[in-house]
Amino acid sequence: MTVTLADVAARAQVSPATVSRVLNGNYPVAASTRDRVLKAVDELDYVLNGPASALAAATSDLVGILVNDIADPFFGIMASAIQAEIGGPGGRAGGERLAVVCNTGGSPERELTYLTLLQRQRAAAVVLTGGAIEDAAHQAAMDTKVRKLADAGTRVVLCGRPPAPETGAIALTFDNRGGGQKLTEHLIGLGHRRLGYIAGPEERTTTRHRLEGHRAALAAHGIEEDPRWTVHGRYDRRSGYEATLELLRRDPSLTAVVAANDSVALGACAALRDSGLRIPEDVSVAGFDDLPFSIDAVPALTTVRLPLAEAGARAGRIAMGREEAPPGGIASVRGELMVRGSSGVPRVS
Template sequence: MASTLADVAARAGVSTATVSRVLNGNYPVSAATRERVQRALEELSYVGNAPARALAAHSSDVIGVIVSDVSDPFFGIQASGLQWEAADSGLLAVICNTAGSPAAELKYLRLLLGQRMRAIVLTGGGSDEPEHLDATAALIDQAQSAGTGVVLCGRPAPPGVEAPVIAYDNRGGAQALTRHVLALGHRRIAYVAGPPGHGTTRSRLEGHRAALADAGLGDGAAPVVHGDFSRASGFDAALELMRVASGSTAVVVANDLMALGVIAALRQHGVAVPAEVSVAGFDDLPAAVDAVPALTTVRLPLREGARRAGRIAAGAEPLTAPGRMLWMPAELLARESVAPPGAGLPQWPPR
C-alpha cells in the first residue's frame, strides 16, 4: 500500500502540515526538521500528488520545453541540457516536439499552460509570421499573468513581450563564415537557406548577405535555395543547385545537417569536396568533425545556452543582463571542407 502524508509525519515525528511545508517549499522549516522529513520520505518511498500540489500552489514542479525536432541533434543537445538543469533543481522537464509546425507550437503552449507549468522554455528560431508572433505573445502574456515563467532560448521575444532571452549570434556567425569562404578566393558562392519565414533562416541569411555586400558582391553572386534544416532537404538542394548554379565554387549552408546532405549529393554525382566545390555548414553538431572531409562550420554554445535557460526557468539563476538578454557568441571552425577554388571550372553540372 502506498505511504500517506500521515505515515511520513508519524515517521518523522512532525505534523502533516510540516510535511506539506517541506514538500511545497513555500514556508520556512528548520534544517533539522527538513532533514528528518526528507529521510522519512525516502524511507517510505513516498510519492506525492503533484497535480493536487500544483492546484494548491498555482504551479507545478514541471518545466515545459518546446522544440522543433527532438531527433535533430541541434534540439537534442538543448533538450538534454535543459533536462539536466531541471533535474538538478528537483524539477521534471517535459519535452514537446512540434515537428516544425507553428500551429503545433501554439497547441503545446496552450496545453502546458493548462498544466500549470513552473516555467516554459521555447527553443529554436520559430516562425516570423506576424499572426504567429501575435498569438505567441498573447500566450506568453497569459502564462506570465498566471505565474508561469517563460524563457526563450535561441529566439528573440515577440514584439511587446518582456522575458528572459538566451540569444545565439546567428547573424554574426554566418557573416564570419562567408567572409572566411571569400577570403580563400571564392566569388561564386551558392547558399542553402532554412525554411522561409523562420527566424534562424532570416538571421543567418542576413549575415551571409552582409559578408557578400562587404566584399562588393550582390545577391546575384549567391544563388539561394531553401531546405527545411534536414539532411534530406540538403541533398535535394544540392541537386537544385547543380541545375541553377553551374559554376559555383562553394556552397554555404544554413546548418550542418543540410551541409552533410549537400556533400552526399555532390559525392554521388562525382563532384569532389573541396577540390571542385567547397561546402560549409553551421552549428558544429557532433557529426561535423567526423564527416569526410571534416566540415567547416560555426560553433554555437548550444548546451551551455540550454543549461543557462534551464537554470533561469527553474529559478536557480536570475538573468540580470541588460534587457534580460544573455548573448552567446559564435565561433568559426575552419576545417577541410572549404579550400581555395581549384584550377578551371568545377564540374557543375556534373559530367
C-alpha cells in the same frame, strides 16, 4: 487505495499538517517528530500526490522545454543542457523539478497548444528553443500567450530564439546573422565568387538571419548575387542533397556551397561526391552549428560553432532564477567560425 498524507499522519501519530511540513521542510518540526514521520513515510511507501499538492500550493514543479525537433541533435544538445540545469532529479537544491521536453515538430499550432498545456499545468518555467516562425498572426498569438504565462508567474526564457519584446520573456539569441556573414566572408577570402546557398525553410527567423548574413558578406565584397544561387529546403540532410543537385543543375560553375546547417551540408557533400566533384578541390562546402558529427565528415566540415550546451545551461539557470537575466532581458550569443577541410581555395576557372 493509494496511501495518503492522512495515512502517514495516522501512522506517525501526528496531524496531516505536520507531515506536510516535514515533507516540505519549510517549517520547524522537532527532530523526533520528523523522524517518526519519515519512518512512517518509508514504511507506507508514501508518494506525494503531485496534482493535489500543486492545487493547494498553487504552484507546480513542472518546467517545460519546447523544441522544434527532438530527433535533431541541435535541439537535443540544448534540451539536455537545459534539463541538466533545471535540476530534474539529481539537480542541486530546491526541490525536484520535472523538466519536460515538448516536441513541436515546427508546427505553429502545436507550439501554441503546448504552451496552453503548460499553462494549464501551471508550469514553473518554460524555455522556448530554436528559431521562431515568421507569421504575423502566429507571432502575435505566441506573444500574447507568453505574456499571459509571464503574468501568471511562469518564467519564460527564449534560447536561440529572437527576443519577444513586451512579453516579459528573457531572450538568449544566437547571432545567426553575424555567423553567416563570417562564414561567407571566409569563403570569399579564399577566393570564391560564385557561391550557392541552401537556405532553411522560409518563414523562419533562423533561416532569414543566416541568409541575411550571407548576403551582407557578398554585398560587402561587391559580389552581385545571382538569384539562381539560393535554394530553400528543410533543415535535414535529404534536403541538402536535393538542393545541391538543383544548384548544380542551375549553375555548374559554382565553387562553393553554403548550407543552412550541418545536416544540410552533409547532404550537400554527398550530392557533390555523387556528382563526381571533389571537396574542397572542386567545390567548397560550409555548414552551420558545428554539431558533433561535423568533424567526422570527410573532409571535416567548415562551419560556425554555436555554443548550444552553454546557451542551454544558461537558459536553464535563468529559468530557475539561479542566474540573473542579462541587461534588458536580451543577450546575443555569437558563433565561432571553425575552418576545416571542407573549404579551400577555388579551382581556377
